[in-house]
Each structure stands twice: as C-alpha cells, then as structure tokens.
Amino acid sequence: MRSAEVAARPKVLSGFRPTGPLHIGHLVGALDNWIKMQETHECFFEIADWHALTTEYADTSHLKEYVEGMALDWLAAGLDPEKSTIFVQSHVPDHAELHLLLSMIVPVGWLERVPTYKEQQQQITQRDLTTYGFLGYPVLQAADILVYRANVVPVGEDQLAHLELCREIARRFNSLYGAVFPEPQAKTTRVPRLPGTDGRKMSKSYGNAINLADPIDETRQKVLKMVTDPARKTRKDPGNPDVCPVYDLHKAFSDRATLDRVNVECRRAGFGCIDCKTELLTHLEPVLRPIQDRRASLLQKPNLVREILAEGARRARAETRKTMELVRAAMKIDTGERP
C-alpha cells in the first residue's frame, strides 16, 4: 500500500526502451539517479516496449526476453517496487489512447524538426525508418509523460529537445481544451562520460559494453582488454589519463584517493595499465556483485517479477484512468461504457 505522503510528492516518469541488456553506462547514467529519486519523488518507471517497436518493428523475436531482462536488471540494481511504480508500457493501454488523441493536435512539422528524427534516419541505415510510428515517437513519449501528469522528467542533454516538444504539446492541448496537463520540468544530472571498452560511446550496437548481467570473469576480461591512452605504447611511457577510457571508468567507480593516485602514477609511468585496470576492478566488482546476486535470486522467482510488473501496471492504470477521464471530458469525447 502506498502512503499519502508518497502520493503528495512531485511525480516523475522515466523509462528505457527494451532493446538489449543494460550496461554499466545505464547504471551510472540513470539507474543510480532513479534509486535516489525513489526517496523524494512519486516515481513511475516504464519499460517502453512500444517505443522499442519504433525502430525494431521488423524483428520482435527478442522483445519479451529484453522486457524481462530489463525488469530483472532494474530490481537487481535497487529499484524498489514498494517505493516506485514499475511497469511495462503495453500493459497500460491509456498510453496508446492519449498518444492517438495527441497525434490529432500535433503538426507534422514539429516532428520533422526534432533533431534526432533526421539524424537517426541517416545513422540507422539498415532499417526503414520512414514510418509513421518513428515520426510519431516524440508524441508517444509525450503521452507517456502527460498521462501521469508528471512534474519532473530526468533527461540527458540529448533528450532536452524531446521534452521541450512534450511541453509544447501540453501547452497546445491546454490552450485548445482547457488546463489538464502540467508542463513537466527537465531534471538534468551531470553524469560522468562512460566510454565502452574500445573508447567509443558505450553501446550494445558497438559490442563494447560491460553489461550488468555479465559474469564477473567476463567483465574482468573486458576491462583488462580495454583500450588506453593510445600514445602510451610501453610500460615506461608516461600516459595521459585525460584521454584514457579506463580513467573515465575510474571517475565513475573509484574513490578520490584512487583517482588522485592514478592521475599521478600514470603521468610519470609509475605503474602499468594492467595495474591500473586491476585497481579499477577492485572498485567495479563490489558494485556489480550485489546486483548480480540479487539478479540470480530474482531469477529463481519468475512469478515474483511477473507479480511486481502486474502490480505496477495496476497502480499505473489507476493513475492514467484519472488523467484520461479529464482528457475525455476536456475534449468532449463521449465517455460511454469502458472496460
């Protein structure tokens, strides 16, 4: 049972598309922040499976597995179903109804101007993204946020344009039909840059990610093989931590004393890159082990995860139902009998 105190907190909506296993970049970039927000906000965390279809519609063979994996990773990382509402987007059909209604009022030009629309069409060339669903992605995202009348949305810098569009959609709706939606505020948090093992952005598609569920031995191998400062060819060459992806991981996982020591020893060739990576592992492994232990124990109880998601969907629907009643009334849509 959720307390009235929780219900009086600012509402937060956030989520991920289930397109593959979660990696340590997701932990540092979002999950750590969500776990803190559970104490201060009324949180709704969505596994956005319909969003995954906007780019992955042609091959849905892994979708269920990724949804289940994401629920496990979230719970193992520390999202608490007693404190947060954790649900799968497609289990809450009000998202789809609000998406449809909002799509009636959103000019196509607004969507074509979203920077990621053209960028992703150019970058993801192996898929046909000239679809109605892909163009409408930001409207579905706006529906996800507005259907909870969320006040706060944690976003990275690259998502600010989407949130601004959501705010514009809320304003347009409110000006046409009356004030129903608050304009959600962005909560940007500075997070350390987390490169993958090859130095590029950590991403499943580059094959350079350290996944939360990777066995520790595999993580160790990945870290030991990581690229370093390319100018440091031998153990005797001084290195530059500022251009080294291993140091970026140190910044995310190691303590201040270790960071200072690496900074000094690297520059004067005081220790080798293997020493440096081994030191990193002594800080990374204690973060990953409890997550993996909790994941393994949850894997033994598949019904528990299903029950958590079912309860999350029930709580989410209780919230979205109230919003949709306001929306239909504002739009003068016949309320009729609804299941």
Ligand code: SF4
């Ligand atoms: S010592 Fe550490 S920080 Fe320096 S180049 Fe090697 S791995 Fe990178």
